[in-house]
Every structure is written in C-alpha cells, then in structure tokens.
Amino acid sequence: MISRIKKQLVISGEITLLFQETVYCIFTRPFYWGRLLDQIVQLGIGSLSITIVIGFVTGLVMTLQFGYGLEKFGGTLYVPAIVAISLLRELAPIFTSLLIAGRVGSGISAEIGAMNVTQQIDAIRALGTSPTRVLVVPRVLACIISLPLLTTLSGFMGIMGGLIIAYTEFNMPLGFYINKVLTTITFADVLGSMVKCAFFGIVIALLACYRGFKTREGTRGVGNATTWVVVRTSIIILISDFFLSKLLILFLY
Amino acid sequence: MNTILEVKHLAKNFNEKKIHRDVSFSLKQGETLGLLGNSGTGKSVLLRSIIGLEDIDSGSIIYRNKRIDELSEVELYPIRTKISYSFQSGALFDSMTVYENIAYPLFEHTNLSESEVDQKVDEILSLINMKDAKDLMPSDLSGGMQKRVGLARSMALNPDILLYDEPTAGLDPVNVEMVIEVMKRFKARGFSGIFVTHDIPAARKICDRVLILNEGFIAFEGSISEFENSNDPFVQTFLAGQ
Ligand SMILES: Nc1ncnc2c1ncn2[C@@H]1O[C@H](COP(=O)(O)OP(=O)(O)O)[C@@H](O)[C@H]1O
Numbered sequence: 356m357i358s359r360i361k362k363q364l365v366i367s368g369e370i371t372l373l374f375q376e377t378v379y380c381i382f383t384r385p386f387y388w389g390r391l392l393d394q395i396v397q398l399g400i401g402s403l404s405i406t407i408v409i410g411f412v413t414g415l416v417m418t419l420q421f422g423y424g425l426e427k428f429g430g431t432l433y434v435p436a437i438v439a440i441s442l443l444r445e446l447a448p449i450f451t452s453l454l455i456a457g458r459v460g461s462g463i464s465a466e467i468g469a470m471n472v473t474q475q476i477d478a479i480r481a482l483g484t485s486p487t488r489v490l491v492v493p494r495v496l497a498c499i500i501s502l503p504l505l506t507t508l509s510g511f512m513g514i515m516g517g518l519i520i521a522y523t524e525f526n527m528p529l530g531f532y533i534n535k536v537l538t539t540i541t542f543a544d545v546l547g548s549m550v551k552c553a554f555f556g557i558v559i560a561l562l563a564c565y566r567g568f569k570t571r572e573g574t575r576g577v578g579n580a581t582t583w584v585v586v587r588t589s590i591i592i593l594i595s596d597f598f599l600s601k602l603l604i605l606f607l608y
Numbered sequence: 609m610n611t612i613l614e615v616k617h618l619a620k621n622f623n624e625k626k627i628h629r630d631v632s633f634s635l636k637q638g639e640t641l642g643l644l645g646n647s648g649t650g651k652s653v654l655l656r657s658i659i660g661l662e663d664i665d666s667g668s669i670i671y672r673n674k675r676i677d678e679l680s681e682v683e684l685y686p687i688r689t690k691i692s693y694s695f696q697s698g699a700l701f702d703s704m705t706v707y708e709n710i711a712y713p714l715f716e717h718t719n720l721s722e723s724e725v726d727q728k729v730d731e732i733l734s735l736i737n738m739k740d741a742k743d744l745m746p747s748d749l750s751g752g753m754q755k756r757v758g759l760a761r762s763m764a765l766n767p768d769i770l771l772y773d774e775p776t777a778g779l780d781p782v783n784v785e786m787v788i789e790v791m792k793r794f795k796a797r798g799f800s801g802i803f804v805t806h807d808i809p810a811a812r813k814i815c816d817r818v819l820i821l822n823e824g825f826i827a828f829e830g831s832i833s834e835f836e837n838s839n840d841p842f843v844q845t846f847l848a849g850q
C-alpha cells in the first residue's frame with residue numbers, strides 16, 4: 356500500500372518535471388512550427404468528423420429526453436435553453452475530451468512508446484536534440500489548440516441536432532429555438548468550456564508522452580501504455596471537471 | 609598524440625546488477641580503439657555512458673580535458689555533436705525518409721541552406737553506396753541498409769569521435785568491407801573512434817589498439833599484434849571462442 360502510494364507520488368513528480376521542461380521548451384528556441392502543424396493536422400483535423408458526429412448525436416438525444424421529460428410539466432419552452440447550456444458547459448467538453456483521450460492519447464503513447472523501444476528517443480538525444488522539444492511540445496500545443504476548437508464545434512453541432520428534434524418532435528418554431536438559444540448562452544459559456552478543454556488537452560498530451568517515454572518492454576509494453584493513458588486521463592478529466600466547473604461557476608458564469 | 613577522451617574508474621549498475629566495476633582507458637586523437645567482449649558484457653552500455661545516455665554511478669569521463677559525466681542533459685547536447693554514437697540497430701526515425709534521417713542533424717546543428725544540406729546528404733549517401741535509397745522509408749530497407757544509414761547519420765556532423773556499436777554485425781561480406789572502408793576514410797581525416805565488434809578480422813584492419821571487456825573490468829589492453837600473440841590465457845580462450 357505504502358509502496359503503491361510512493362510510486363504514484365514518483366509518477367506525479369516526474370510528470371510535473373516533464374511539464375516544467377515542456378513549458379521551458381515552448382518559450383525558448385528552436386521552435387518547430389512544421390512539427391506543430393503536422394500534429395494539429397493529425398490530432399485536430401483528424402478528429403473532426405468523429406467530433407461532429409458525437410456532438411450532433413448528443414444534441415439529438417438530449418433534446419429528445421428533455422423534451423419528453425419536461426413536456427409532462429409543460430416545460431417544453433425551456434428545452435432550448437437547457438440543452439444549449441448543458442451541451443456547451445458540460446457535455447461537449449466532457450464527451451469531446453474523453454473521445455480525444457481515447458483516440459489521440461492512445462495514439463501518442465503508442466507512437467512515442469514504439470519510438471522508445473526501437474531506440475529512436477535515444478537517437479534524438481544522441482543527435483544532440485531534446486525529445487521534449489521535438490516530440491512533446493508539438494503534441495501538447497496541438498492538443499491545447501485543437502481540443503477547445505473541437506469542443507466548440509461539437510457544442511454547436513449539438514445545438515443543431517437539438518434544433519432538428521425540437522422542430523420535428525415538438526413542433527417548436529425554428530426562430531423560437533434559435534432565439535432562446537442565443538439569449539441563453541453567453542460568451543462566458545463558450546470561453547469556460549474552452550478553458551476547461553485546454554486544461555484537458557494538456558493532461559491528455561502530457562500523460563500520453565510521459566507514458567510513451569516510460570515504455571520499456573517491447574510490443575506488449577506499447578499496449579499497456581495505451582491502456583494506462585486512456586484510463587488515467589479519463590479519470591483525471593472527469594474528476595478535475597468537477598473542480599474546474601466549480602471554479603468557473605464562482606468566477607466566470 | 610594527445611588524449612582526446614579518457615574514461616577513469618567508471619562503474620555502472622542497473623539496480624542490483626553490476627555492469628561495470630572499474631573501467632579505465634583513454635583514446636588518443638586519430639586513434640581507433642577496438643572494444644571487444646562477449647555479448648552482455650556492457651559494451652553498448654559503455655558507449656551510451658560516454659555520451660550520457662546512461663548515468664554512471666562513479667568514475668569520470670573526460671573529453672578534451674573537460675569532465676562531461678557531470679554535465680546536465682542540455683549541456684550534453686553540444687558534446688553529442690562532437691562525440692557521435694552509431695546505434696547497433698541503426699535506430700532510424702521510422703516516420704522520416706532516409707534523406708530526412710541524415711539531414712536531421714544538419715538542420716538541427718548547422719546553418720546550411722537546404723541545397724547545401726541536399727548536397728551533403730548526397731555525398732554521404734554515395735559514400736555508403738545508397739544513393740538510390742534517398743527517398744525510401746526505413747521500413748523499406750533491409751536491416752543492414754538501416755545500419756548503414758544510421759552510420760551515415762552519425763557521421764553527418766563530422767564529429768571528433770565516433771562510437772561505432774557493432775557496425776558490421778549482420779552485414780554480408782561486401783557491405784562489411786564497405787563499412788570498414790567508410791570507417792577508414794573517417795580515420796584518415798584524423799578523427800578518433802571506438803569500434804565495438806565481435807569481428808576480429810575487421811578489428812585487425814582498422815584498430816590501433818584493442819580492449820577486452822569482461823565482468824566489469826578491462827581484461828586486456830594492447831596493440832593488435834600484442835593481442836593476437838598474447839599468452840594470456842583469457843585472451844587465448846577469447847580468441848578461440850570467436
Ligand atoms: N536499461 C537497462 N536496464 C537494465 N539492464 C540493462 C539496461 N541496458 C542494458 N542492460 C543490461 O546490461 C547488460 C549489458 O548490456 P549491453 O551493453 O547491451 O551488452 P553488449 O556488450 O552485448 O553490448 C545486459 O545484461 C543488459 O541486460
């Protein structure tokens with residue numbers, strides 16, 4: 356028990372060190388614009404279609420459930436506001452981040468893990484360059500940039516999905532729905548979810564890179580690494596979401 | 609001749625496992641030193657320790673009169689452009705072409721323009737007979753070709769010292785000759801090298817001196833002829849075993 360706690364503390368310490376080094380490398384030269392762009396394309400653009408689908412479907416089902424749930428109390432009028440707020444503030448950030456944790460987090464840790472077991476990380480060092488600068492910085496920044504944008508898109512798609520259900524299932528006039536949504540949501544809602552997702556982006560990329568660097572035991576090690584990353588980041592995202600939401604409610608909304 | 613690299617009383621453990629107990633030797637300017645020893649005696653670990661890829665437990669490593677074993681990772685980056693390590697497996701970047709692999713250190717550490725880098729990479733590729741492979745990915749190459757590209761990559765910056773980790777192992781005889789030829793040319797330009805190998809004929813062709821590593825100590829040190837004519841029972845069993 357004690358030794359397990361100790362191990363977790365060591366891991367947290369090492370991740371903190373990696374984070375410090377990453378921040379240092381972000382603000383010092385050389386900066387690899389090409390690699391950053393590659394990662395944004397691979398991680399961000401590559402996740403576009405699945406983000407759109409998830410956001411849209413979430414909007415559909417949320418509107419359906421709230422619609423029928425509130426109809427009993429004659430509250431259908433409130434559906435657009437509730438759907439828009441819950442999507443933008445919570446569901447889009449959480450679903451998108453969990454999805455990215457699965458898709459991108461596992462991808463990063465598998466890629467870096469495979470590079471590690473084939474000595475490519477050592478080769479980066481042996482050639483007088485920094486693996487943090489070359490590999491971690493572009494991935495962390497790509498996640499910080501992509502995840503908030505993907506989330507915003509996902510939220511927007513959800514509201515669109517809600518619009519379709521509100522119109523077809525509940526005969527709500529389109530203008531009414533749009534008007535309700537626009538008067539309910541504020542810029543702070545969008546900003547808040549972007550801030551949360553930027554944080555989740557750091558968590559995903561950093562843990563995935565860290566675990567990739569720690570991969571030792573060949574092919575099976577790579578599999579273990581991806582599992583570790585997806586489980587860890589998902590838990591951290593869900594727990595930290597509670598605290599971040601609390602902070603945002605206190606200071607922003 | 610001046611000493612360019614000196615290893616003094618190096619000790620290295622992995623957890624409880626003692627790899628090196630007390631290893632000392634020096635490398636002179638322009639000299640190629642053969643490093644022999646059975647598999648698993650820590651030859652790769654020794655080369656990796658020299659450039660700081662592994663932390664050592666005690667002892668010192670001195671390059672051009674400067675201790676480099678105490679340097680931080682960042683301080684080691686410039687040293688690693690001067691002491692270059694050619695990996696046993698090649699360790700090519702598998703997401704990059706052969707050209708990009710060899711150009712990588714040039715783009716990182718020189719101010720050469722793209723066309724100058726092109727020219728330099730072409731030069732190096734023709735040296736290792738691989739001009740046609742320029743745009744191939746490492747996965748398209750045989751193991752031996754990957755090693756040659758790895759060797760080429762480690763030579764790109766004209767380092768002072770090249771640490772060759774079994775560069776000829778697993779190659780066919782023609783390519784063994786070619787790699788030795790490349791090493792000879794490198795040596796002829798006055799640079800130093802440490803050549804880890806099991807290939808005694810190859811060592812004979814290029815090495816000035818030989819070390820044998822055994823159980824964490826240097827079991828033998830001497831010139832190639834001293835090595836081959838040694839009466840030392842250890843050297844004789846070693847030679848017989850090869
Ligand atoms: N990172 C490591 N962790 C633990 N043991 C290692 C590590 N690297 C090498 N070793 C061990 O060190 C010993 C020497 O390895 P190596 O230097 O590769 O031998 P060789 O002389 O064949 O090149 C081996 O027994 C190997 O298992």
Ligand SMILES: [Mg+2]
Pocket residue numbers: 651652653696773
């Ligand atoms: Mg070896």
